[in-house]
Amino acid sequence: MSRQSNRTTDSKKMNSELFTLTYGALVTQLCKDYENDEEVNKQLDKMGYNIGVRLIEDFLARSSIGRCQDFRETADVIAKVAFKMYLGITPSVTNWSPGGDEFSLILENNPLADFVELPDNHSALIYSNLLCGVLRGALEMVNSTLIFPVLKKT
Amino acid sequence: MADESLFEFLHMEIVSHIFNEQQSSKGEMDNKERAACISLLEAMGFRVGQGLIERLTRDTPSFKDELDIMKFICKDFWTKVFRRQVDNLRTNHQGTYVLQDNKFSLLTQFSGGKQYLDQAPKYLAFSCGVVRGALSNLGLESVVTAEVSIMPSCKFQVVIQKL
Numbered sequence: 001m002s003r004q005s006n007r008t009t010d011s012k013k014m015n016s017e018l019f020t021l022t023y024g025a026l027v028t029q030l031c032k033d034y035e036n037d038e039e040v041n042k043q044l045d046k047m048g049y050n051i052g053v054r055l056i057e058d059f060l061a062r063s064s065i066g067r068c069q070d071f072r073e074t075a076d077v078i079a080k081v082a083f084k085m086y087l088g089i090t091p092s093v094t095n096w097s098p099g100g101d102e103f104s105l106i107l108e109n110n111p112l113a114d115f116v117e118l119p120d121n122h123s124a125l126i127y128s129n130l131l132c133g134v135l136r137g138a139l140e141m142v143n144s145t146l147i148f149p150v151l152k153k154t
Numbered sequence: 155m156a157d158e159s160l161f162e163f164l165h166m167e168i169v170s171h172i173f174n175e176q177q178s179s180k181g182e183m184d185n186k187e188r189a190a191c192i193s194l195l196e197a198m199g200f201r202v203g204q205g206l207i208e209r210l211t212r213d214t215p216s217f218k219d220e221l222d223i224m225k226f227i228c229k230d231f232w233t234k235v236f237r238r239q240v241d242n243l244r245t246n247h248q249g250t251y252v253l254q255d256n257k258f259s260l261l262t263q264f265s266g267g268k269q270y271l272d273q274a275p276k277y278l279a280f281s282c283g284v285v286r287g288a289l290s291n292l293g294l295e296s297v298v299t300a301e302v303s304i305m306p307s308c309k310f311q312v313v314i315q316k317l
Contacts, residue, residue: 018235019161021205022280025198026168033175047171051163058159086157115205 016088020114027127037124044126048133056138059085072096075103078135087111158237158259165260169195169276192279199283200290207288210234220314223292224251231288236260236281249314254307261306274302285310 026047030040059065063081068074075093084090089111095104112128126132172191177183183191210231217223228240232255242254260277264270278300286298295315302308 015158015161015234015237017209018202018206019164021202022161022164022168022198025201026164028201029172029194029198043171047167050170051160051167055159055163086160 016111017114020112023112023130024116027125031122031125037122037126041124041126041129044129045133045136048130048135049137050133051130052134052137052139053141055086055134056141059138060142071100071103074139075105079105082138083107162260162263165277165280166263168198168280173276188276192275195276195279196283196286199280199285200287201283202280203284203287203289204291205287206235206284207231207291211292217292220249220294221245223289223294224253224312227285227288228253235284249316251312251314253310253312255310256307258306258308261302261308264305266305268304270305271302274305274308275300278302278308282310285312289314 027040027044030043031037034040034043059082063085065077065081068077079091079093083105089107089109091105091107093103094106096102110128112131116127118125118127172194173183176187176191211226214226214230217226224243224245228243232238232240232253236255236259238255238257238259240253241256242252244252244254258278258281260281261274264273264277282298282300286296289296289298289312295317297313297315299311300308301311
């Protein structure tokens with residue numbers, strides 16, 4: 001896969017719009033296809049998972065990040081490197097559980113939901129559920145099994 | 155700020171989702187069902203194209219004529235969406251345009267040659283829709299089809315519908 005190295009910020013922004021709009025079209029389509037929101041959430045998670053298992057290779061190849069020593073480091077890498085690289089944002093890592101095996105990523109502004117306004121009758125829809133799937137898929141490939149990201153709306 | 159590979163992954167996933175959905179419900183797919191999938195993808199692209207062009211033309215002066223619009227699509231629009239310019243634009247000056255991209259971004263993951271040529275249409279339907287949606291919002295109703303003779307180059311044929 002060849003990639004152009006000198007991309008301008010402008011075309012980067014446009015590409016993000018392409019991504020956001022495409023994601024919107026997908027969610028719209030899924031809402032038409034399935035009757036209830038839970039099913040849509042499930043599909044988004046599944047698709048995210050499929051993306052995650054492939055995205056992790058792309059990520060490792062580009063970031064040249066080595067093995068993480070502990071889960072805290074993993075969390076930092078996800079927030080500061082992965083999110084930065086792909087979505088251009090840096091979520092904050094908080095809410096560590098006492099056992100150090102659970103944390104929250106808080107996204108201040110979510111690029112996936114840039115142009116989105118959800119109608120009232122889709123209250124159970126978790127619009128960005130794809131992200132959960134991506135995280136689950138990606139982390140599973142680097143041997144952090146039993147990870148179940150849950151997305152909460154704020 | 156999404157990285158372009160995200161879009162590529164998402165696009166692959168959308169294509170496979172749409173096709174799996176049809177397949178699982180009815181077993182083997184016939185041509186009609188395949189066409190239904192293609193048009194579904196095309197419709198999704200149409201909506202995306204409409205949104206994109208609106209944001210892209212916000213600060214551009216209005217266009218002189220049809221050819222001017224097509225040039226804009228080939229240069230600015232293509233660069234923003236598919237990350238390179240169209241290599242060759244041909245027209246018969248009667249509303250038919252052929253846009254040739256010698257290294258189309260959504261086909262670069264395929265191995266070259268002729269092995270996967272029959273898979274190409276489903277990976278191009280979305281892009282056709284994007285182009286058609288963009289043209290539609292610029293006031294040109296069109297039919298956009300894509301044709302691949304050798305990967306990863308691709309020819310888009312745009313036929314403007316005269317009202």
